[in-house]
Amino acid sequence: MESLKGKTRGEDLYEQVSAVIERRNLPWSKLANVTTDGSPNLTGKNVGLLKRIQDKVKEENPAQNVVFLHCIIHQESLCKSILQLNHVVDPVVKLVNFIRARGLNHRQFVTFLEETDAAHQDLLYHSRVRWLSLGKVLQRVWELKEEISSFLELKEKSEEFPELSDENWLCDFAFAVDIFSHLNELNVKLQGKDQFVHNLYTNVTAFKSKLILFSRQMSNKSFTHFPTLATQKEATRNTKKYCKSLDDLQREFRRRFSDFEKNDKSLQLVSCPLSQDPDTAPQELQLELIDLQSDSASKENFKSLKLTDFYASLNKATFPNLLRLAQEMIVLFGSTYVCEQTFSVMNINKARHRSKLTDQHLRSILRIATTKLAPDFDALAKKGDQQYCSHPTVVSFSTVS
Structure with a gap:
């Protein structure tokens, strides 16, 4: 999450996104999906953020196809x-x-x-x-x-x-x-x-x-x-x-x-691989699907495990293409729900009475509010680091006449 000040044109958004990706040493060639709320500065055909991202990915890896999605909740609302x-x-x-x-x-x-x-x-x-x-x-x-x-x-x-x-x-x-x-x-x-x-x-x-x-x-x-x-x-x-x-x-x-709808067939294949007809699947997946559907242990795992855990349990050497497709489909964001929820948390904390709240402090507050990680209080206590804060001294005088 980054703070934008001033203009929010497609080029401004791209510069900010590009800076974050480069700062974290993330390869553009592995970008799989971008999901937006459909605003013009994001989806513009010539200078929008998505067009700039697509051009950048093609420079790094011409074979990589980025899946661009319009948030499914926003579309339902529209x-x-x-x-x-x-x-x-x-x-x-x-x-x-x-x-x-x-x-x-x-x-x-x-x-x-x-x-x-x-x-x-x-x-x-x-x-x-x-x-x-x-x-x-x-x-x-x-x-x-x-x-x-x-x-x-x-x-x-x-x-x-x-x-x-x-x-x-x-x-x-x-x-x-x-x-x-x-x-x-x-x-x-x-x-x-x-x-x-x-x-x-x-x-x-x-x-x-x-x-x-x-x-x-x-x-x-x-x-x-x-x-x-x-x-x-x-x-x-x-x-x-x-x-x-x-x-x-x-x-x-x-x-x-x-x-x-364009990705529906791939999504169905990943979601229900045991019921898919190998003849209608892509050629590189046909043999792997037959092996998977013939494996009784895999059938039991599919019934008992979550979808992500099921694919994690498959042998990488036996099902390389199927695992690659599963990775590409499972990482897709169907909606911007997480972003909207975080934005609501930000609005609650960024009240008008907190005008001196800096971007760094706001980012720390949102990290605490949205993280799933539980702090290890025992480890923090053993470190012995304490923060001493000065408190104002209040003295009350009373007189009796």
């Missing part, structure tokens, strides 16, 4: 825009801000919820930079819509939010609640550390199949997986519109994840 539900989202966000952004309204609303024994005690703010935010906000507003309508009547503000009495809008709102609930469920599956790329892409592939199922059921006026929408009388009249939205979302998923 797919939501194809639904075109701004006519639902904007009024909901406006409603939440009306209640929560004004101190008096917020206090009165919380008291009103307590008096009516509502299912929740407050509304949630919407934040665009949080992956699950929109789905949770829509769900909370839907569950409190009756209390919100009553509160607006007490405040004589019902006319400012006519959508709450519009049946067609409520029907679209219900559809948004259900589809964003499914999207949030997928998003949670994509989060986490140490996730193999194939597992991430499998979740996305499964979701595309689910969208096809949703559309087919919706066309038959079945709302099995849309419980909120099923409560609305207008749902059956709008099935064509919702089917189109689901189809558009499915096509957007297919378009956006093309970079993962």
